Amino acid sequence: NVAFVQDIRGTQPGVDRDGQTDTVQMHVVEGLVAYATDFSVKPMLAESIEESEDGLTYTFPLRHGVTFHNGAEMTAEEVKWSWDRYMDPATNWRCRSYFSGEDGPEVTAMEVVDPYTVRFTLASPSATFLGNLARFDCGSTAVLHPDSVDAEGNWVAPVGTGPFTFGDIRPGQYVELLKFPDYVSRTDEPDGYAGAKEALVDRVRFNILPEAAVKKTAFLAGDLDISTIDPSDIDEIEAAPGNVVQTVQTAVWDAILINTRDPLLSDKRIRKAIALSIDPEQMVAVVTEGKGSPNPSPVPPMSAFYGETEAKGIGYDPEQAKALLEEAGYDGAPITILTNRRAGGYFERALVAQAMMAEVGLNAQLETMEWGTQLDKYVTGDYQMQSFAYSTRLDPALSFEMITGDHPRKVFRTPEAMELVEQAMTVSEPAKRQAIIDQLHEAFLEEVPAISVNHRVMFYAMKDHVSGFRGWGAAKEIYWNVGLAE
């Protein structure tokens, strides 16, 4: 019994999806490749990954003896069938554009080399091809058996290769996963979505409990084995016998966005003053109960590209902030920070920011709203500042891409930044990429389109009879290899 926030949207990987749905689906289906804990891409159903020198072809020898939930063996045929289905616009696959040439290099061919080998051919080299294949929101480009659809091609249910199958789905109550007894595991170490998997429990029930107080009570009452909890509850839960709290650093980026197109905030000095007024150490300490540490960069700390440059921030200097404000002629005009009461510390961050900004004379006001409305304002760029968060981006280029661009929802709007992001997307050589990322970070600090607070730490409370649960940076719970002691 585990806690879960909302209903899943469906069972069709990469199509009927949202972050929560992905989490569940990833227990049922697998792709050729998968993300490992360090966000490197590792083979999953593929035995290995063979990239050509020119970076234009990828060949995947498949593992032998992997069975679908319906008992059939997985072969290149199904991989091909799955791919063709994804690339059919009628399928509505979320990630089609990444492979069709619209939004990255086109996959010109996908061939079955032999029953246990497939090959992809790209129009141009891509640093992100493998990553895109493994993306959660693409449903890991899961390999499905044609039985997943009916004769007319309508979706029925995923017949995949994962360690679990779908059990009971009760909207508004829970989603249940059942152990797939014939699962054929890899033999390498469990590593994120890659590596060995074994369903140790017969069933996993994702209870839909959006209300934090309820979740906590249910956990305390022993009706949940694992649950995310608010940082403020850690002490209390740990104090009770039989409870364990696991702290996990994730790649979810918590930031306070500053609308660079706002008349007042378009003044870089004011933005800088805001950034300087905020003491990241204290803010993070408050929001995470001292469990997290600040991160001045959008790039997550566990990323291979996270280096010394990224760890350097603008610093906390109220005096300089005041001076800048003076220089900019700030007259105490109110600055509104949008926030909401969702779990995840949005509200607390805004609250602390407001208090800290007030210290240097910035007249910040909080406006708490419902998430949907805030999101709308985010998209239309109709705000001054807002407490926001971005879900896991496993590639540093994407970490910048998500805030950089010309669209109203993007805050990092300098041509230089856009150019750099463009480069980061195509260059795949690590050293060169690192340089670009470093440059981007510096530009980010210079421009101050957002205040990077930290990458979120999550807290999982579990009963001490739970073994093997490991949270990871992707902030996606994994329930294979998790067992319950009697």
Add this chain to the structure above:
Amino acid sequence: MTFLSDLSRRLNGRIGLTLCGLVLLAALTGLLWTPYDPVKTDFMARFAGASAEHLLGTDMYGRDLLSRVLSGASVSILICFLTVALAVTGGVVLGALSGFVGGWLDRLVMMFTEALMAFPGLLLALSLMVILGPSEFGVILALALAYLPSVTRLVRGTVLSVREKEYVEASVALGNGWLYTLARHVLPNCVAPLIVLATTMLGWVLLAESALSFLGLGVPPPAPTWGNMLAEARGDLTREPWLGILPGLCISVTLVGVNLLGDALRDALDPRNDRAA
């Protein structure tokens, strides 16, 4: 004055008046003065217990609880009053016209109130809150609209029954115009049930605001109301129950006061109970 003394002669009236008086006093204090800024956070002093510095302690963000309760009183009470005032004004105008004029106007108004009533008040308010955006103003407007139909119906019902009374006919017989008759003869007789409804409604508004806050759409924090304080404290019920008990108690006390007062008012306004002690 005789009315007030009549009220205070009853036990429920006395208790009701006392409790409501206390609440009003708190609201007034909160409006004029609080020991600290109620939204001022102090992360060094979170969950502080009662002390000389913070008489009632502080909350999860280190805000002074006494200040918040006082200031919350003024916001909550203001919201209650404005909401009720709005609903009553609108309801009286609509209900009176609908009941007195009758005909298609009546049918139209009734269809609208019927349609509005077909939504549970909280849901209606909830939808409106999402549309209006959470703010004191939004809460007031949403709840007023949610309660408008019941006031309209009450007034219309009373107007309809009063309209049948012979003193209204007598007024017509004297040659008085309908507006005069409505204002002079009909409406004053709707006042008693309306007062009772209004007092009850004050309580509902308080509860509804806290329910809205619980669902994430009440008066947006950090501005304190009892409702959102209670809602905010729900996660800390096991850790620091006091944070929830205090605003909860405030709400309950107000409701008890208002309801007792409403009861007493009903008794006092009912001529048949004249002699009741």
Add this chain to the structure above:
Amino acid sequence: MWLYVLKRILMGLPTLFLVAVIVFALVRLIPGDPAQLMLGDLADEQSLAAMRARLGLDQPIPLQFLIWLGDILRGEFGHSIRTGEAVLPTIMGRFSVTASVVVFAVLAAMLVAAPAGLIAARFQNRRLDFGIILTAIISLSMPSFWVGLMLLLLFGVTLGWLPTIGYVGLDEDLGRGLLYLIMPVVALALTEIGVLTRMMRSSALEVLRLEYVTHARAKGLSEGAVLTRHVFRNAAGPSLTLLGLILASLLGGATVTETVFSLPGIGKLIVDSIYARDYPVLQGALLLVASVYVIVNLVVDLLYTVLDPRVRLS
């Protein structure tokens, strides 16, 4: 009688149409974009546009309304934007959960409130009366989520007697189903008991003043018989109306209670749909709720004639 029912249903139709208009307008007035919400921060232009087109949100709003209305009339409520499930079965399923909780709660409330109100009225202005009324007022003075959380803490956590989450349909397993219902029912009933008790008391007071009560006493009936046989039925009218209103409004969503006890009820569905801007579900659910209101009112009026033969249905 059947003519009356027919008439009431006919009269309910314009109301329901108006409700449909209001629902639609309300829903479309909500700022935010379902496509946006679904895709979250990962959204980009193409996927948003594609999503909108798929949801039919790219049509002009009046057209959307007509399409929706046409669909409704054909009994087609559409599919959820979020989960793609057909709306009608979804809302019916959710409604049945709410209904089982609410009906039990209202019955329980009435079972307590009716005698309490009668007794309070009988001993008007005495200490017993005051005690009952004070209890009633206190019970209705507590915010419902507060009551719910307290119950959860007490019976779920501290005592560990009752499950804190989950729901089992009564049709699946009666015993366990009831077990899961206890707390929500108690929480809901607690707040309604107060209102009903007070209503019962005041209408019983009216009746107690009437001559036939004295007449019943003059026949030599005991107080208990007078209260149950003569006062109760005649005093039940206003309480029944109130009960109907409560029932209708709770059936339309005991939102808070459902949230606290994580029940998959219609109120919670509506709130979730609001948050997710799941227009078809929201519209369907609100329409259902409004129809329930109309039907409950009709049933209450029919019951009224059982209680009070003077009320003729014409």
Add this chain to the structure above:
Amino acid sequence: MQHTPSVLSLSGVEIGFRTPRGLTPVVHGVSLEVAPGEIHAVVGESGSGKTMLARAAIGLLPPGGEVTAGTIAFDGRDLAAESEAAMRRIRGAQIGMIFQEPLVSLNPSMKIGAQMAEAARLHTKLSRREIRARALEMLHAVKIADPERCLECYPHEFSGGMRQRIMIASVMLLRPRLLLADEPTTALDAVVQREVLDIMTEMTRSLGVAVVLVTHDLGVVARYAQRMTVMERGHVVESGPTRSVLAAPREAYTRRLLGSLPVAPEGAHTLPQAGNDSPTGAHTLLPEGNVSPTGPHTLSASPEASHALPHAQTPSAEGQAPRGAQASGAAQPAPFAGRDTPEGAPGWPVAGRRGGADGLAEGPQASLAEPDVPRTVAPGSPAGGALAASPHGARGAADGPATELLRAEAVEVSYEAAAPLPFMARRVNRVVHGVSLSIRPGEMLGLVGESGSGKSTLGRALIRLKEVSGGRVLYRGQELSGVSGEALRRLRARMQIIFQDPYSSLNPRMRVGAIVAEGLRHAPPPDSAHPVEEMLEAVGLSAAYAARFPHEMSGGQRQRVAIARALISRPELVVADEPVSALDVTVQAQILDLLRELRGRMGFACLFISHDLAVVESLCDRVMVLYRGRVMEEGTARQLFEAPRHPYTRRLLAAAPFLEPTPAGGYALRVLDEARYPAPDPACYWPGEGEGRYELAADATAHAVAYRRRAG
């Protein structure tokens, strides 16, 4: 003096109410004995403690009330000593009680059968079937048409009179020894009242039940009670055999009470403007010194007076006797058996067919004459000339529209019920069918008829408070429905209405001064500086009352406020709808005096609607009898009261007990000398019966009667 042991005996009973300010006594040392088979009436002013006395006897004082002294003994047992459980066994089984209002005394949500059986199951060991049989028997005894069906019905399916009869049946079902009847018929009209009381008397007599009858209707007392007790402010003023108390009241209060009875004017029913010199103030107050004490309360005329009365007795013998000397034997139900179906009534002596325009009384009418007042109608005088004394008796040429204040032509009024289905036709309930009338300035037109016959509705339609659905109403030749806006408002100020229920016609939240002053809003500016105060004083209220609220006044005072409001604008026409129906006789007399006086002073015309025939007789010039929305008979008051021709009119008259002063200074029941009434014409019209068209035909004296005309 009683020789049989009393069933109920009160001695020195005092009743008080506990209030926050201490004990308020309401009944002071009342003693009273009721023998088996005896009907003992308790009369007195309103609030004198009659109800409390009755309720004390069954141990059901309202909360706060208690018996503070004295004993109440039932069958020799002191009720105070009985436990509550024992009292419950006595209630219903031994002592039955009938309450004032039949409309609220039966539980509306229980079937009659269940209500009747309830007490029987409690107090007897009878089986279900036996109880049912007995219930049927009782219902039969009270003349309920279909007892079987009745058991399955709910109270609302019956009229007030039937409900009261059912009440009696259900109380008598248990054969109680004592029956307490608290104003059992005040809400009923004369005909129904008569039926109910007759049945009650009959049943109590046959079962030997002792009855305490609380009432304020002295006529009822005279007709039904053997003994009476007069109460005033909690004290017994006078007690004794009915006839002797009535014939020779000893106490001032009793005399005052009796003196307040309305009495037919001794002169002709004439209009003041007609130049007739006869006084309009015919109401006579007994001068204090006028009555010589007559010693013991026994009637010299009738030795057996104080004991049980012979039941069936033909009044024909007494019919010849002068009214004033009427003996107590006349205090009998008149033998008009046709209570339910008037036409089939064998009791109506059919003396002759209607021939031509005559048909007025042919017998000597001396019985109605006061010795010293010359009658305008000479005994035996031809019908044609009999009523010529009234200048407006003939409706002929003299009746030019110019002299008419209000004229109604074939007025129809209906109430619309909501349509059963939308878009279906509304159901229309026509209440007034083609009524024509005219009122001249200064005329008092009486309107009588059974409850629900449309009197109030007609009154309202005449001043356009209700729209007519047919016909037209002309006010000084101007058609009312054509007027609107300001003109209508001005017109309305000239026509006023005094509503049936004074209390509900006064806004409870306005002070009396403001209420009365409202009457001036649309009236021409008054000539005096303090019109309100003057008006209040004119209706006999001191100016200080202006500051009061309606609920701070007594019924009579409120009534006068309503009258003041109607009269302050000096209207030309007033519709007075039952202004005195709910009042006790003293207050009633006050108001009638006032009306007469005002008419004399201001010369206004009045449509006077009432159930109380004695009042109408004493006040009105002309009278119309309405039955189911149609005029049954119309004529001068004298014509109607002395020579009624329509069976319905006669039924009304027969039912109403009139008390009249005797020459000896006391009072006795008036006997309707129906033998000398002209025979009702079988061709008279009854709504809903037989075919044929309704037609109102007047004779030369403008005495009009409804006839049925064959179609075609």
